[in-house]
Amino acid sequence: MITSPIWLPATLLAGAVQAWRTALQRRVSRTLSINGAGLVRYLYGLPFTLLLLVGYRIAFPAPFPVIGPSFLLFCIGGGLAQIIATNLLIMAFAHRNFVVGTAYSKTEAVQGAILSFLLLGETLAPLSWAGIGCGVLGVMILSTGGQRMGPMGFVRALGQPAAITGMASGFFFALTAIGIRRATQTVETGDPILAALVVLVMTVALQSVMQGAWLLWREPGQMGRVFASWRVSGQVGLLSALGSACWFTGFATAPVALVRIVGQVEIAFTMALGHFYLKERIRRSEAAGLLLVAAGVALALASALH
Template identity: 30%
Template sequence: MWIFITLFAAGCQSVRTAYQNTLAREAGFLHATMARSLYGLPLVSVYLVICWSLFGWVSLGNPPRFFIAASVCAVAQIMATYFMLRAFQSGSFAMGTLLAKTEAVLAALIGLPLLHYTLTIGSWAGIFLGVLGAVVMSVKWKNIRQAHKDISLLLGLASGLCFAITSVTASMASHALSGSLVTSAGVTLWYVLALQSIILCGIQMYKSKDLLAPFKHEFALSCKVGVLSSLGSIGWFTGFALVNPALVKTLGQIEIIGTLYYSKVRFAEKMTKQQWVGGAMILMSVVLVVTSTVK
């Protein structure tokens, strides 16, 4: 089940990221980051009601653990999205997305002491192969000694770290609730989006001195970002609740196919042989993870 949910989430995120990149260029980083939460909250609210009616409600099994983990998740996702959008502007759409994919191995490492999940040798091989593929695609080998000064590289890696923290804390928050895991994931997602909306809308209103500022910029495009983001997030958060987040994010790297398409067609970016090789490695990592976990 988690495989199909993850593939759905990856497909939605691929399209959403492309729209969000465009929105960042048109309305700025803050609005593009805010749109994914504020404009996605209504759809997630409807989804939560459906989960409630189908799977039943949940109770707070460990309130402090839930609120701390979910709040950290919300802030980490804001930072991850911001860093990724900044990476787009300083590098390229494809490179920014691919560098953020280092989150898979980071999620595995962070999750070991916090979630107590175990991974097979095949799963570890797949995770590291996926990250290596992202590195092959994004590093300019001629300038390898100066890589630490490459702002797009640093922003992409920072985004990957924050996304990894998001994945792990989302899983922790969902498991702090008692009841259906599907509903628990929905409650966690709703709380995260609500908190993000409050934080980001507050910042945008303060900076613009306008209470209606969140609704005045690229409304139609913001709605597209919000709807696609909420659909993708429903898939991601449900996947995080069901299995090890590292496996979910590694399989989610199938998103690379959509990334390459939008990079080439929508943003007219050229892909080198080195980048295609890295992309092939990422696809191989997905196969490894799936074959290692499906029996």
């Protein structure tokens, strides 16, 4: 159920910001371990999430909302799923280029639709499912990295490490969305943005503790490098906070699957960044895949506005 039209601009902005943040995080991953690169988005993002919450409450004064008993559980679950998803995405980048790694992770749209139906009872209109089909087909074309291949070659490509880690990343991102949506539902307030920001601050704080503790235990030498990378990592943290605030707002106000379908516009921004920022070549087949993703987003929007 859509509770506010703000989900649409929030989701579109989230896609743009996340593409930028992921490009920067890939730069960080060249000098840090997978867990070190994952930690920077939470550790450096936490101060910015606090600023967003405080700033919003100053702009829109209201009593602090009542928190439900399962709030912490859903924040931990969603936060842990996001840590795993981010680490898997960074691993996918190591196997293939930036665009291809992101493309595999975007299978989260269809995975999210299935999981949200099974776990939340959310249903979609046929037009939305058509949008999912178009989007996934486009993502699969993008996942080939511009290479021409037959059906069997495509099936073999799905067994490659980049495909496995990318799609696994999408699965855990889908679980993240479900955990965050349930967490926002435990915040008793009529303001979905406030609920999203409260969940965001708690989740990022827990993520900083969870992944920070793991890094200190398993890779203590990485912690110094995390702090030494503050110039780029600070930008990752800022963009992560802004992007997550938008994603969480979308999850608080619309079905998970619908947010994720529209959120596939991130792949367009990803391709632009991959081409202009990381100097990765865009091929004709990738452009065709992008058009299919755009068609999927358009179908989802048509269904939502119907």
